[in-house]
Structures are given as structure tokens and as C-alpha cells.
Amino acid sequence: MRFVHDTLPQRVYFGSGQAAANLGDAIAGLRASRVMLIASPVAMHLADEIAADVPVALRHEEVVMHVPVEVAERGRDAAARSDVDALVSVGGGSTTGLAKAIALTTGLPIVAVPTTYAGSEATPVWGLTEGARKTTGVDLAVLPKVIVYDAALTTSLPVELSVASGLNALAHCVDAMWGPAADPVNAALAAEGIRSLAAGLPKVAADPAGLDGREHALYAAYLAAVAFASAGSALHHKICHVLGGKYNLPHAQTHATVLPYVLAFNGPAAPEAERRIAAAFGSPTALDGLQSLRRELRAPLALRDYGFAEDSIAEAADAILPSVPPSNPRPVTADDLRALLRAAWSGSDPDQAFS
Ligand code: NAD
Numbered sequence: 001m002r003f004v005h006d007t008l009p010q011r012v013y014f015g016s017g018q019a020a021a022n023l024g025d026a027i028a029g030l031r032a033s034r035v036m037l038i039a040s041p042v043a044m045h046l047a048d049e050i051a052a053d054v055p056v057a058l059r060h061e062e063v064v065m066h067v068p069v070e071v072a073e074r075g076r077d078a079a080a081r082s083d084v085d086a087l088v089s090v091g092g093g094s095t096t097g098l099a100k101a102i103a104l105t106t107g108l109p110i111v112a113v114p115t116t117y118a119g120s121e122a123t124p125v126w127g128l129t130e131g132a133r134k135t136t137g138v139d140l141a142v143l144p145k146v147i148v149y150d151a152a153l154t155t156s157l158p159v160e161l162s163v164a165s166g167l168n169a170l171a172h173c174v175d176a177m178w179g180p181a182a183d184p185v186n187a188a189l190a191a192e193g194i195r196s197l198a199a200g201l202p203k204v205a206a207d208p209a210g211l212d213g214r215e216h217a218l219y220a221a222y223l224a225a226v227a228f229a230s231a232g233s234a235l236h237h238k239i240c241h242v243l244g245g246k247y248n249l250p251h252a253q254t255h256a257t258v259l260p261y262v263l264a265f266n267g268p269a270a271p272e273a274e275r276r277i278a279a280a281f282g283s284p285t286a287l288d289g290l291q292s293l294r295r296e297l298r299a300p301l302a303l304r305d306y307g308f309a310e311d312s313i314a315e316a317a318d319a320i321l322p323s324v325p326p327s328n329p330r331p332v333t334a335d336d337l338r339a340l341l342r343a344a345w346s347g348s349d350p351d352q353a354f355s
Helices: 019-030 044-050 069-081 093-106 159-176 184-206 211-231 235-247 251-269 271-281 286-297 310-323 334-346
Strands: 011-014 035-038 056-060 086-091 110-114 125-130 133-138 146-149
Touching (some): 011 019, 019 044, 035 069, 044 056, 069 093, 086 093, 093 125, 146 211, 159 184, 159 211, 159 235, 159 251, 159 271, 184 271, 235 310, 251 271, 251 334
Parallel strands (some): 035 086
């Protein structure tokens, strides 16, 4: 066994009902005295509750998915005008993403309080969009210094979105198995993430207000993001990046829909990943495990249901092809991508997509 593995410096608090206390502790630890509280208008009341004992100098509500550059600029200006010394984000990946965009140019420390399973809080990856073009980059300045996980904050996430977001986390785990810098540490974290999602998500769907399923899913979302951040973006994420940026498809649902097709394509060429994923699901094959979980959760089925047009398939395949990592377990051609996208567009059986 031979590998090089970087671990990222973060403090992680995990405790249901503990967000306010843990956030106070985190802000005291950073010695921050002028906090910028970032949350969307619907989440701001929650953010205010959690931050009741925190020295908030500015409340900022302009949160937009995929962080348009002009939204980032307005956030940066607001931070500078109020002379803030720390950023607290309360929300999903879009809210964390805005905090990251501000940290990218200001170097301000972030305390992230996530309310979905997107996992952005545990990665040094930032994303900005200009028109229809999404740019991403890696910079340690955007890695939140502290994460405050509180499963009670996720009980309001509707079941459909919880399922899609949970499958977004599952996609981090699966892609981490064969990412460009995949290693045994990532694989161990990803396998535990899959096991915990498979245990937790059915409970979330059956009892959205219950904390047990929510805690399993949130814990898994963290492991998934850590594994993914280390292994690097692989085929699945390259595909979803183009679909999200170019066609403005919803992030979590796109990941949830595309994943079985990538697994069907790569799995046979990656026996170790296939074995680990199957074992984590406790199923005969990786795809069996994923598909039976997806059936149980009534997961999103087809890209056409989320606004992806059939006549965009060829263009999307051409846009994805140059970004496919050379380390992918099997070579990928434009024809392969067209077949994959066509199957995901229609929601056909992934087992039959490449035969
Ligand atoms: P999101 O943050 O846009 O949230 C989706 C919807 O859920 C929104 O309408 C939001 O208001 C609502 N919501 C969030 N939490 C809720 C709660 N607890 N209760 C009720 N409603 C709630 O979506 P997301 O899937 O969390 O994040 C997607 C974004 O994050 C994308 O832009 C994606 O590119 C980015 N992302 C980045 C990384 C990274 O490493 N940089 C990783 C994952 C995702």
C-alpha cells in the first residue's frame, strides 16, 4: 500500500439541538467580534435563533444557487462596509457557497452551519457562475474553519429534497472511490458514508422529523465530503458540473439522477470500488444496492423531469468530454457520454444502458 493523503484542518461540532451553544463556542474560539450572518430569507429566522449570543454586525440574505459573480461581489462589498471579522453561514450548499466566495477574496474565516447534505462545508472547493458558465477552484482560504452540525436544523428539509440531497452525498462517496487522488483513507470514509446513508435515508423518508435518520444522513454527508475533497472530482461530478452550470439543472436532483448510470458504466471496470460499495450497501452488487435504496426512497428518475432537453444531449457530451479525468477506471468516448446522458435523460434501466 502506497499513497499520499492530505487531511484538511477543520473543527467539527456534531450535536442535535446544540447549534447555538456550539456556534457560540466556535466564535469565541476565533475571537471574532463582528460577525456577518449569511442565510437565505427563509432560513434567516433560524440563523437569528442560532446566533442569538453571537456578536452579529451584519445580516446578509442574498443567496442564489451556484453563486453568480455579481451576488458574490455584493456580498464582498457588504462585508467590507461592515468591517466584519468572521462569516457564519446557515443553510445549504448555496449559502455556504456565498460565504466561500466572500472568503476567497477577503480571507475571512467561515463557520458553516449546514442544513442539507450537500457537504460544501467540508471542502476547499469554491464555485462561481458568470452567465451560463460555472467556474470552480480549490483554495484553502474558503475551507470553513469550523463546521457546526445539528441534525435538528435539517428536519424541515422536505423529504423529496432530503432524498435528492442525500443521494448527492452518496455521489460524493461513489466518485471518491475512483477520483484522481483516490486512496484507501478516502475509500474507508466513503464506504462508511454509504453505509450510514443507506441506514439513515429510509428513516428520514419514513420519519422526516426523527433525529436518528437525520443524524445518520448528516454524519454521512460529512464523511462523503471529506472523502470527495481528498479524492478529487471524478466522472460523475464532471458530468453534473456541466449539467448544472450549462443547463441550470437543480444540483441535488441532477446528482441523484445521474449516479446509477455512472456506477453502471464505471463499476465493471473498477472491481475494488465495486466490491467496497456493494459491501457498504450489504447487497450482491453496487448497482443493486444503489437501485434498491433509490426504489425505497422514490428517488428522482430522469433528467427530462428536471428541464434537460433531449436535443441538448450531444452538446452536453461534447462539453463534458474534455474534463473527464484520464484516471477514470475505463476510457470514456463522446459516444459513451451520449449513451449515458440519453439513458439518464429518459430514466431507462442503467443495467441496460451500456450493453
Ligand atoms: P441549496 O443550498 O440551494 O438548497 C436547496 C433548497 O433547500 C433551497 O431552496 C433552500 O432554501 C432549501 N433548504 C435548505 N436547507 C433547508 C432546510 N433545513 N429546511 C428547508 N429548506 C431548506 O442546495 P444544496 O443542494 O444544499 O447546495 C447546492 C449548491 O451547493 C450548488 O451550487 C452546488 O454547486 C454547491 N455545492 C458545492 C460543493 C463544494 O464542495 N464546493 C459541494 C456540494 C454542493
